Amino acid sequence: MSPERYARINQMLDNRQTDLTLCLDTVHKTQNIAAVIRTADAVGIHQIHAVWPDAEMRVSGNTASGSQQWVKTLQYSSMSEAAKQFNLQGMQVLATNFSDKAVDFRDIDYTKPTVVIMGNERDGVSDEGLAIADQHIIIPMLGMVQSLNVSVASALIMYEAQRQREQAGMYGTRQLDEAYCQKMLFEQGHPIYAKACRRKNIPYPSIDAQGQIEANATWWQRMREPDPNADEA
Known part of the structure; x- marks a missing residue:
């Protein structure tokens, strides 16, 4: 993103x-x-x-x-x-x-x-x-x-x-847990990948301090594989 x-x-x-x-x-x-x-x-x-x-x-x-x-x-x-x-x-x-x-x-x-x-x-x-x-x-x-x-x-x-x-100074200090924040950053910052994860049942990756996906080679390989739930032509 x-x-x-x-x-x-x-x-x-x-x-x-x-x-x-x-x-x-x-x-x-x-x-x-x-x-x-x-x-x-x-x-x-x-x-x-x-x-x-x-x-x-x-x-x-x-x-x-x-x-x-x-x-x-x-x-x-x-x-x-x-x-x-x-x-x-x-x-x-x-x-x-x-x-x-x-x-x-x-x-x-x-x-x-x-x-x-x-x-x-x-x-x-x-x-x-x-x-x-x-x-x-x-x-x-x-x-x-x-x-x-x-x-x-x-x-x-x-x-x-x-x-x-x-x-009262109650804004500007994060109250939400990190897991929820990571989920929102991925879904709203990388919506195409998030949709693919849901289709392929792949766990969400982490988002790094620059807003980019932080995932290992196995995750990327699964992302590149054909969607098993896609309709057959």
Whole structure:
């Protein structure tokens, strides 16, 4: 890969926030899901969560502008299943909801490990999502409209979290493990070789400090061999 590509991927990896995330509570419109993922990538969120009990969530590569390649989406069949993961990570759980105990979303300390539950387009956050939340948050509305599109609301909250974390110096220090970083560097820096590895069932090689493939002669020989899974002419 080019030095510029190598530097850009490394910069992305250095800024990923592993303890800041969103949970989409049965959000079902593809364009909204894709927009949330795209913004998550922009602010450095490593992965998001989605509770989707009825069907698989699918995001078009074109719709998400390729952001799903960089941001993992972990899917759950129920909110209780997702809650177990949040508890394991010691996260404060926030839920967007108009309630008596809701506070302005800007009054939250997002430098803590945080997950924000965003409700679906029609009903908002489910009763199960509200029940596991440590705090309800709202985006103040001064006009006649009482709610924002879920992707817009998510973006406002994510950028407030980014602002606070930048001020706290939380960006620029790599939090991801080396195995994951090597995988991303290979798949995104050498996509043709990565595709060949998956077809031929060849382990991924290491990527060196210049962004180039570091592999022995045996690996290269296997790469040059005909693809046993290729369709016969």
